[in-house]
Amino acid sequence: xxxxxxxxEAFAAAILYDRxxxxxxxxxxxxxxxxxxxRIYRNHFTISLTECLAVTFPVLKALVGENYFNQxxxxxxxxxxxxxxxxxxxxxxxxxxxxxMTRSENFAYLADVGAFEWAINRAYHADDADPMRxxxxxxxxxxxxxxxxxxxxxxxxLVASDYPILDIWRANQAxxxxxxxxxxxxxxxxxxxxxxxxxxxxxxxxxxxTAEAAFVAVLLGRSPLDRACxxxxxxxxxFQPVAMLADLIESKVLAGFSLASDPTER
Amino acid sequence: MIAxxxxxxxxxxxxxxxxxxLKAGIGLRAKHHAEIVASRPxxxxxxxHAENYMGGGPPLHYLDSVRALYPVAVHGVGLSLASxxxxxxxxxxxxxxxxxxxxxxxxSEHLAWTSLPDQRLYLNDLxxxxxxxQALDAVAANIDRVQTTLRRPILIENPSLYxxxxxxxxxxxxxxxxxxxxxxxxxxxxxxxxxxxxxNVGGDPFDxxxxxxxxxxxxxxxxxxxxxxxDGVPLLIDDHGSRVAPAVWSLYERASMLxxxxxxxxxxxxxxxxxAVLVAEAAEADYCRGLVTGACxxxxx
Numbered sequence: 001x002x003x004x005x006x007x008x009e010a011f012a013a014a015i016l017y018d019r020x021x022x023x024x025x026x027x028x029x030x031x032x033x034x035x036x037x038x039r040i041y042r043n044h045f046t047i048s049l050t051e052c053l054a055v056t057f058p059v060l061k062a063l064v065g066e067n068y069f070n071q072x073x074x075x076x077x078x079x080x081x082x083x084x085x086x087x088x089x090x091x092x093x094x095x096x097x098x099x100x101m102t103r104s105e106n107f108a109y110l111a112d113v114g115a116f117e118w119a120i121n122r123a124y125h126a127d128d129a130d131p132m133r134x135x136x137x138x139x140x141x142x143x144x145x146x147x148x149x150x151x152x153x154x155x156x157x158l159v160a161s162d163y164p165i166l167d168i169w170r171a172n173q174a175x176x177x178x179x180x181x182x183x184x185x186x187x188x189x190x191x192x193x194x195x196x197x198x199x200x201x202x203x204x205x206x207x208x209x210t211a212e213a214a215f216v217a218v219l220l221g222r223s224p225l226d227r228a229c230x231x232x233x234x235x236x237x238x239f240q241p242v243a244m245l246a247d248l249i250e251s252k253v254l255a256g257f258s259l260a261s262d263p264t265e266r
Numbered sequence: 267m268i269a270x271x272x273x274x275x276x277x278x279x280x281x282x283x284x285x286x287x288l289k290a291g292i293g294l295r296a297k298h299h300a301e302i303v304a305s306r307p308x309x310x311x312x313x314x315h316a317e318n319y320m321g322g323g324p325p326l327h328y329l330d331s332v333r334a335l336y337p338v339a340v341h342g343v344g345l346s347l348a349s350x351x352x353x354x355x356x357x358x359x360x361x362x363x364x365x366x367x368x369x370x371x372x373x374s375e376h377l378a379w380t381s382l383p384d385q386r387l388y389l390n391d392l393x394x395x396x397x398x399x400q401a402l403d404a405v406a407a408n409i410d411r412v413q414t415t416l417r418r419p420i421l422i423e424n425p426s427l428y429x430x431x432x433x434x435x436x437x438x439x440x441x442x443x444x445x446x447x448x449x450x451x452x453x454x455x456x457x458x459x460x461x462x463x464x465x466n467v468g469g470d471p472f473d474x475x476x477x478x479x480x481x482x483x484x485x486x487x488x489x490x491x492x493x494x495x496x497d498g499v500p501l502l503i504d505d506h507g508s509r510v511a512p513a514v515w516s517l518y519e520r521a522s523m524l525x526x527x528x529x530x531x532x533x534x535x536x537x538x539x540x541x542a543v544l545v546a547e548a549a550e551a552d553y554c555r556g557l558v559t560g561a562c563x564x565x566x567x
Contacts, residue, residue, distance in 0.1 A: 004401050005350035007431070008393075012382055015389055026396070028430045030468060032499045037429035040501070044391045052390075083386040084357060085317045085344020128322035155323070201324045 002026060015042045016078050049077035052087050053094055056121045059172040060095060060114045064102070072098045088125045092118055109187060112161035113168050119157045119196040123203045126155035131252035136266045143259055146226035150219050150245075151265055153255045155198035158208075158216055162191040166207075197253050206251065211236035215244055224260055288337065290488075290530040290551040292544040299328035303335070307545045311337040311371065313531050317344050320360045329368065339372035339485070339531070340365055344388065347408045347422070348379035348395040357383075362415050372485055372529065374421040374454045375412070377405070377442060396431035397441045402448075409449045421484050422446075423454035426491075426504035427463040438463070439477035446482040453478060455525065456487035457517045458510065458533075462502040471517050475524060483525040488518055488551060489533035507536035509547060515554060522558040530555065 010022035020038045027034035050073040054061050061069040076097050082090045095114020102110060131153070140148070159165070164185060171183040193213035196205045208216060211232040218228035225241075232239045248254050256265040289310030294302070296318070312332055319329050332338065342361055345353055365373055378392035395401050413419055422445055424438055436444070442453050455478055457471075464471040490508030494501050510518070510532070521528075532547045 002433070003350065004348075004395065004398075004404055007396060008350055008379060008382060011393055012385075012387065012389065015391075026431050026433070028432045028434075028467070032496060032501070034429070036496055040428040040496075040503075041389075041391050041393060045389055048390050082388040082390065084354070085346075085380065085388050085390075086320050086357075086360070087317065087390070088321060124323050125321035125325070126323060128326065198323055201327060 011038075011041070014038050015045050016081060018042060045081075046074050046077055049082070049087075049090070050074055053077075053091050056088075056091050057094065057114055057117045059117055059169050060098065060110065062172045063110060063113065063168070064098070064107075068102075069098075072101050075101070088121065092122075094118075109161065109163035109165060109168065112159070112163055112165045115161075116159045116165050116169055116194065116196070119159050119194070119205075120203050122157055123155040123196050123198045126153070126198060129154050129255040132249060132254040132256045134249055136256070139266065140257070140259065144226075145229070146224050147259045147261060148225040149222055149258050149260060150225060150228075150248075150254055151222070151256045151258065152216075152220055152248075153197050153253055155196075155203075156220065156253055157196055158193065158213060158220060159196060160191070160193045160213060163187055164189040164192060166192055166194065166205075195253065197251075199252055209236065211239040212244060215239070215241070216248075287527055287529055287555070290532060290548040290555075291337075291339070292532045292548050293534060294329070294332060294338070295535075295538050296325065296328075297538060298541045298544075299324075299332070301541050303328065303331045305541075306335060307541060309336075309545055309548045311339065311529065311531075313339040313341050313372075313533075314368075315535075316340050316342040316361055316364055319364055326367075333368055337371040338368055339374065339529070340368055340370040342373070342375040343392070344380055345375045345408075345412065346379045346381040346383060346388075347375050347412070348377065348393075348401065348405050349381055349383055349408065350379075350404055351382070351384045353408050353411065354381065354383040358412060358415055361412075365416055365418075372421055372454075373416060373418065374423055374485060376423045376425050377438075377445075378425040392425045394425060394427050394429060394431070396434040397436040397438060398434065399436075402436070402441060402444055406445055406448045409445060409451050413449065413451065419450050419452055421452040421454040423456050423487065424459050424463070426456075426459040426502075427467045428501065430467045437477065439474055439479075443477075443479045443482070446479060451482075452484040453482045454485045454487060455483045455521060455528070456489070457521050458487065458489045458491055458514045459504060461511070461514050461517055462491050462504045465500075465502045472520060475517065475520055478524070480524045483528045485529045485531060486518065486521050486525060487531050487533055488514065488547075489535075505536050506533045508534075509543075510550075515550075518551065519554055519558050522555040526559050 014020040014023045020035050024034035050070050053073045076094050095111045099111035167185050193208045194205045195208055195216055214235045215228045215232035218231050229241045258265050291311035291313055292309050294312040294314045319325055376392050381388045460471045460474050488510045489506045490510055491502045491504050494503050530551045534544055
């Protein structure tokens with residue numbers, strides 16, 4: 001006698017690996033063979049997750065074309081199926097997967113463009129959080145710099161690339177009717193570092209210099225302000241930590257802070 | 267087929283929310299958010315897919331705006347109530363947080379499994395289960411856990427079937443009835459799914475409807491399906507991508523007689539049309555139910 005667990009393990013193998021052999025003896029096959037019935041579920045799994053990835057990565061799809069995108073997405077779904085039913089959280093690893101399938105130096109920018117699309121998706125759906133009140137800092141004005149740990153808004157992330165990914169992304173917002181974008185982009189134009197976050201209801205981004213990006217990266221890792229300053233100043237001795245912090249507060253990128261000795265967010 | 271007889275008296279009676287049926291509701295879709303808040307269409311209520319609102323940002327903001335104007339029902343697709351090894355605690359907690367925020371008129375889920383939660387694996391489809399005593403125990407335990415966590419009864423929806431199991435001795439409506447008896451859950455009767463399943467795996471949809479315990483039905487779903495030819499056999503695919511089929515409207519007329527207090531929802535999830543098309547389908551459901559119950563005006567708020 002088979003158990004419910006046996007059936008579900010066999011069903012998962014049929015969907016993920018196209019191996020219906022263990023499941024089909026359990027399936028009633030009146031009018032239509034068991035394998036054909038099982039395939040309906042496998043097809044739905046593959047098609048629905050391909051569509052899900054296409055919604056999150058429209059520019060990646062425009063760049064590589066629908067056929068190739070779908071081919072990569074189908075393999076990704078089988079190799080890395082979703083861990084949870086919240087599908088707007090699915091696909092972070094897809095751009096890297098697609099880039100690795102596409103083993104060509106000429107397309108090295110694909111993973112970075114996808115990472116930017118992921119940052120936009122992430123920022124849109126991230127949990128809400130009130131921005132930091134600058135007055136809250138007054139309560140901790142006596143504290144040392146190595147005590148401060150600033151918290152970025154849950155929507156904030158950093159995307160860095162050696163390629164002009166923002167230009168590529170913009171050029172693919174308006175795809176021409178013949179499928180070709182309306183601009184030619186010189187990949188040698190240089191790299192970019194972008195801070196992406198949600199401001200009110202809108203996903204926004206800001207270009208950062210190397211020192212600024214290094215500063216934000218340390219804050220994103222929840223390391224103390226002191227470390228962020230040292231890291232940024234190593235990139236650029238002219239870096240202005242106070243001006244940078246004021247800018248992050250003004251842009252509502254900061255959600256609060258805690259102290260190394262007291263993890264309560266203020 | 268064997269009938270499932272009650273073994274012990276239930277903890278509480280199956281009680282679907284009993285109220286005068288509202289005008290029919292429609293599914294809330296992201297592309298209609300702003301238009302709904304601006305134009306306030308004349309539908310009775312909205313239903314959300316729980317998993318689309320488990321983050322923050324604009325989706326939750328619009329949900330709050332819609333909730334301020336209409337009753338809202340929360341319809342989960344990812345709890346996997348029929349998983350053999352229990353349900354995902356983390357996902358249940360996220361659902362509980364959403365339910366606390368929305369204070370929905372109804373919370374519902376499916377008689378299906380979608381995940382192997384112990385393997386952190388979600389298969390993004392509503393897979394069928396063999397209707398056995400063992401499965402009944404497993405599903406009842408999962409429903410009990412959900413209802414205890416949410417501190418309210420939920421409705422369980424019959425799925426669209428593309429296959430059944432060789433060893434599945436309990437009929438689907440009897441299985442649902444047994445769940446309602448054991449756990450006090452209600453039933454979400456999807457008449458399109460009944461039609462799709464009966465076509466795909468056999469059975470008479472009207473007979474099915476008569477077997478559903480009417481006192482437990484709190485909601486009825488209506489949706490479109492498409493027909494696919496597979497090896498010369500026509501199979502119905504429950505794609506929620508078109509108008510309700512004429513045969514399903516006929517089934518809905520009978521459902522309106524059997525479950526006069528249940529709420530009605532129009533589902534449309536793929537190739538989502540203009541809001542006006544959904545509102546017109548909801549009005550058609552109101553008209554259809556009004557003809558049957560002879561109380562058309564009573565449903566209009």
